[in-house]
Amino acid sequence: MKINNVMVVGAGQMGAGIAQVHAQAGYEVFLHDIDKERVEKGRASIEKQLSRQVEKGRMEKAEKEAVLGRLHSSVDMENAGRADLVIEAAVEQMNIKTELFRDLDRHAPPHAILATNTSSLPITEIANVTKRPDQVIGMHFMNPVPVMKLVEVIRGLQSSDETYEVVKTTAEALGKMPVEVNDFPGFVSNRVLMPMINEAVFTVYEGVAEPEAVDEVMKLGMNHPMGPLTLADFIGLDTCLYIMEVLHEGFGDDKYRPCPLLRKYVKAGWLGKKTGRGFYSYEA
Numbered sequence: 001m002k003i004n005n006v007m008v009v010g011a012g013q014m015g016a017g018i019a020q021v022h023a024q025a026g027y028e029v030f031l032h033d034i035d036k037e038r039v040e041k042g043r044a045s046i047e048k049q050l051s052r053q054v055e056k057g058r059m060e061k062a063e064k065e066a067v068l069g070r071l072h073s074s075v076d077m078e079n080a081g082r083a084d085l086v087i088e089a090a091v092e093q094m095n096i097k098t099e100l101f102r103d104l105d106r107h108a109p110p111h112a113i114l115a116t117n118t119s120s121l122p123i124t125e126i127a128n129v130t131k132r133p134d135q136v137i138g139m140h141f142m143n144p145v146p147v148m149k150l151v152e153v154i155r156g157l158q159s160s161d162e163t164y165e166v167v168k169t170t171a172e173a174l175g176k177m178p179v180e181v182n183d184f185p186g187f188v189s190n191r192v193l194m195p196m197i198n199e200a201v202f203t204v205y206e207g208v209a210e211p212e213a214v215d216e217v218m219k220l221g222m223n224h225p226m227g228p229l230t231l232a233d234f235i236g237l238d239t240c241l242y243i244m245e246v247l248h249e250g251f252g253d254d255k256y257r258p259c260p261l262l263r264k265y266v267k268a269g270w271l272g273k274k275t276g277r278g279f280y281s282y283e284a
């Protein structure tokens, strides 16, 4: 199946990036959100990204205009009717995603593939609310989308080989490296990354070291480009806590219990970079 038209649902941090890389690769893209303001905010962030590339001499002005010309704003679910591939990147809440997938299943043409960019929610369960579970799959992009090469392609229990192949080929057409994994809590990326971040939080909680020292050990000793606590602040501590809870519940194993300090910071509203305070302070 050839993909021409892509709909991206959710015009936030991830959705805007996903829409941008598809428009740059030549696809017609509908960027969809619940209201016009949010779509325009996503569109503006894409425009800013592209302008930066033009300034740096990495892109011609005409190409920027062509990319923006392929990017269409949407607040009407009817637009799913034109999509060959839908990529959902709305908030990480199961009830919102299942409601969206029911709606997308009603509006998208029968051949369309419905993908989700979820970081941790079960693909099989999301697929089960549709009448096309074989055409539902995880397409997990990394942040920031235009920079990061990986797309973790997560096969739900019923995802068909054809669905997988189409999504793999599409990810490659974006210049990304798809890696196939199966649907288990946290997939591979967050099952490996989040317990490491959680353990780094435990070392601070238990007074083993200060956040700066923990990050320095991992950068200098393990060659990580960014320390785990800096990375946690960047991802958002609420998101980190949420994923640890998904792992804890999904496996029923206490080795995934979230660190009490992580819970405390989230309760205090210290969510990392986005709120100006997490393990580090980002106030101007």
Ligand SMILES: NC(=O)c1ccc[n+]([C@@H]2O[C@H](COP(=O)([O-])OP(=O)(O)OC[C@H]3O[C@@H](n4cnc5c(N)ncnc54)[C@H](O)[C@@H]3O)[C@@H](O)[C@H]2O)c1
Pocket (backbone or CB within 6 Å): 009, 010, 011, 012, 013, 014, 015, 032, 033, 034, 038, 089, 090, 091, 092, 093, 096, 100, 117, 118, 119, 120, 140, 141, 142, 143, 235
């Ligand atoms: N932030 C990351 O580093 C990261 C990385 C990989 C995957 N993800 C996943 O990507 C998804 C989006 O994350 P984000 O960081 O872009 O969040 P975000 O909060 O920046 O954006 C979410 C967007 O979804 C929109 N939205 C909410 N309900 C909607 C609905 N019913 N219909 C249409 N749009 C709706 C919101 O208005 C918002 O614009 C989540 O599932 C998240 O787990 C995030």
